[in-house]
Amino acid sequence: MMSNLFSIFDPSTNIFNLSLNWISTFIGILFIPYSFWLIPNRHFMFWNFILIKLHNEFKTLLKNNYFYGSTLIFISMFTFVLFNNFLGLFPYIFTSTSHLTLSLSISLPLWLAFMIYGWLNNSQHMFIHMIPQGTPSVLMPFMVMIETISNIIRPGTLAVRLTANMIAGHLLMTLLSGTGNNMNYYMIMFLVLIQILLLILESAVAIIQSYVIAILSTLYSSEVN
Template sequence: MMANLFMTFDPSTKIMNLSLNWTSTLISLIIIPTYFWMIPSRQMMLINIMYKTLHKEFKTLMGLNYFNGSTFIFVMIFMFIFINNFLGLYPYIFTATSHMAMNLSLALPLWLSFMIFGWLNHTQHMFTHLVPQGTPIALMSFMVIIETISNIIRPGTLAVRLMANMIAGHLLITLLSNLYSSVPTPMIMIISTVMFLLLTLEASVTLIQAYVFSILSVLYSNEVI
């Protein structure tokens, strides 16, 4: 029995004294490489179509800054987050992306690599980003502070956005499922319908949030080149 609603997202929860919650993350790392050597199937064809669509979109966003292979980093990030999000929809499987430790481990290295590359190779370009074009002289020092803060909090916003969206839907479904034992029989059908709709929404959120994370990462990388 759960002591509280957030126990579902506790990575220290144990089964027979074994902490197995992070196993879902390892499963996703095992699933992704198999698409490169498995016998062609409809599932693989669907994944390849998704890869090509994302590759074209990321390449368009990068524009002149694109170089061969650069988009596949973000495509793999998308697939890794999407698989982890989707696995979290199954009962008794820990949603790794609902934890800041997981999300920051993805967002922070990306952001740091972008910043180090940008400041070492395009220092003047990075300084110009601190003062938006058309800013009045009186507001320049103020805008530098705001732009610096907004730049520093980017990995945090990426991580928090993903975590909050994963937790919110799971909590709503958990709250509704707790009503089954305390409502009359006619209400059970209504609650079941609402839960089915919420589950459908959650399935779309898993895809959307993976897409948002990867798209924002592409845009952040595009600013430093």
């Protein structure tokens, strides 16, 4: 019996105390059709179309900070998070992005790299960025404190946003599916319809959240120059 409602998201499959649930993070490539590796084909052209659109979007956001290949890290992060979000929608597959362990491992190193680069190479710009233009002298210390706190919590907000959105939908689907044993035939049919609609919604959330974390990381990187 689970100790609390959220324990259903805990990694529990292990061999010799080594958790096997996290292997799901690396099996996304197995879901790609074999024909994807044959060029040209419809799968490759469709995915290449998405990557080009993402590249142009990130290139626009980076502005003057763009250089050849700079969007690759954000496109890779989008792809990685997207695959793991979708894997969690399959039965009996561990949702790795619903844990702060993974989401913080993505957001914290990126944020730390941006901050170190910004303060070492553009310290004057980083100081100016803490005080918005036109701020009264009396409010400057408070603005510096507020901007500092907002910068520090950025990796946490990125990680918690992804984790909370992935947990919320899965938790709702789990709670609804647990009520099916006490329902009659017609209510079960209605419950199945609701679950299908929730699954469609979760598919949209999986795409949106991977896009959001990539876009916000791009915006944070554009602020250091």
